[in-house]
Amino acid sequence: MATVAVIGAGFVGLSSAYWLMRDGHAVTLFDPAGPAGGASYGNAGTFANYACIPVNNPSVFRDFHRYLLAAESPFRLRASYLPRLMPWLARFLWHSTPARYEAAVAALGPLLGRAYEGYADLIRDAGLEDRIRRRECLYLYSSERSFRNSADSLRLRREAGVACEVLDAAAIRGLEPALAPIFAHGVLFPGSWHLSDPAGFLTALHGWLAGRGLRTEARAVTRLAPGGSGVILVTPDGDERFDHAVVAAGIHSRPLAADCGDRLPLDTERGYHVTFGGVIDPIGRPCGWAERGLYMTPMAQGLRVAGTVELAGLDPRKASGLTGLLARSARDALPALKEPGVRQTDDWLGFRPTFPDGLPVLGRSRASERVVYAFGHQHVGLTLGGLSGMVVADLLAGRKPPLDLTAVDPRRF
Template sequence: MVASRPDVVIVGAGVVGIATACHLVEEGRRVLLIDRDAPARGASFGNAGGFAFSDVMPLASPGIMRKAPKWLLDPLGPLAIPPAYLPRIAPWLLRFWRASRPDRVRASMVAQAALMRLAREAMSDLVRRAALGGMVRSDGALELYESEAEWREALPGWEARAREGIAFEHLRGEAIAALQPGLAPVFPVATFVPGWQTVEDPHRFALALLAYAERLGAEVRHGCVAAITPRDDQVVIDIEGGETIEATHAVIAAGAWSRPLARGVGDRIPLETERGYNTTLPPAAFDLRRQLTFPGHGFVVTPIGGGVRVGGAVELGGLTRPPDFRRSAAMLAKAQRFLPGLRAEGGVRWMGFRPSLPDSLPAIGPSRRSPRIIHAFGHGHLGLTQSAATGRIVAALIAGRRPPLDIAPFSPQRF
């Protein structure tokens, strides 16, 4: 069976695919989104809801490499790799280690900062066009340090952000308490980032963007894409079950499930899966004024849907292992220690898959086999933040325009 021919098929209806659809339908293209699950049910469902435009430092860095051995000794700590998964992930870890060299960190940071400048502009414009400003909070964020030594270790990262024009302020004492009352008195220093924004709920925000795209003509359907094949002036998308769809272009934006599709069009991209955990507490759990980050423990506490979401950490364990919700419990226990008034009753636990590349940069650009197939995945923790920028880039590539920034650092072929 061959369905009617859309201009663009986007494989993946997470926030990156949805934002890309918004840009394409705004330009008058017929867009079909296909997802193996309901829209925005993957990483777009349970993330921390932050527009992290200041988060330009790559995960692969000398500082992380110094901390990693200690973290790995704690199976419920900020970074974990199940021993049975080590042989499979070893090549990715080698690339990650190479990406932590100072020259590569600097190059990744410069590229990430450029993408973040576009991300801020593109998201602001998309929120305005979709009339979603009421879903966005501009309260800033606090990064909290348990010692002077921990703060001093973070200073090179803040100096690098300052060189990219990112505003922040280091605070002490009463200035910290004024921004977030109720903290345990264990944080001598904090850094406030006034430009940080959050959405009231990332799932509802993604669905609101999708509703905007649908009003402009985008269509969504459920299906598992088995293969994508370029043929002359079209792309053929094979759906499990025997259906075939023809389109002018295809976009692979399937998040953590993108790797086999990319390989099928000739691109061996070292995509790995960061399994993130959280617990969402109901309203009245705590009077949380803004997102709080605890860098020494790898988790955040953020206001979500009137309640509180406690989540983060990194578990490199693939797509098939069952969740280990002891990680959610460990983060919640730490949050109660740092926020003594936090009420932990009635929490809902969640685990999701973040698509991660070794240098912390996404893969955005055409496939090796055909310019009609565009990759748009691998954003790690930053899918929501960079979704509108990715959509603007993909729309330019499909239209044959010059992209709004140099996309060479994000080339799917860079590995």
């Protein structure tokens, strides 16, 4: 048994804690914000095991100007952030060429295909089944052009083994009669599901782990000092030594990796959600709207509308244009939201941790085998959190992980 510090209490960190405790390790979780204080709080809640199409794909060259200029574009680039973003953006574009994009799909597909293995035992052991809604996700297209353009990604999904059912307008109406008749095409992804409350799921998991000996420290780790026989965690309240450390701090992982000799090109794709509180189950499943870059997900608190991509670093100021777009789009898609008394009750900004090649980092640090990285899960951190935690425990135990980790090796940069 070893002492292990897990830094970050999102989907990746808490799943890592679960798998490490199964191996009998004494785990301490560090997070000043507590469970689900980061991107894991406000996401769309989808277990999107079909989402093997990364944002870095060849369509960015075709559609970039349209995304920048269109009034209802779900994409924003803050000009003042451009100078700092340039190195990341250049690499992102480099990874959007057809061959590199297909390599990313080929790497993401197997991870997503095995994602549920990382959750099955966790959900059963922690008694979390009632927090899961096993209704498959539906992706919708309001324009012929974008549906036609999606043909290639549909082909790649199928080649990756993703089950996809293409629906016409009548089938969409049959499944989700509350939707406005503006969607001519849809794709249903059998085998996907969603959470009724992602933060509630993680809080319950954390409570269950705490009952089994997980120690939690509401402190930020300001620096890591890895050595041959252990790792020192530096915090504002003093230093602490562990046999191993796991860096799962989402977008804030970059400086901790730099302490361990790895300069990693991690930046953020910011995303937003708005909630129509108290609007319970107007739809029966998460419905994505391709052109608006969003999901509408029925959650315990109401309807959550989540998505968009903004490149603007960690500045806490929100883009009202994007939260407005989410609310407006939801009303366009679901006319019931226009009824008197229905109100938007919150808005939220989250920071997706994204590498320019669209793949996460799962592996050991350069400076020490005792530090394991698990971050950079971009749009699929909820989906891949369980599997990433399983891989972390395998790496720490010296076991062979269940899949080839070459494509997600931190040294690829």
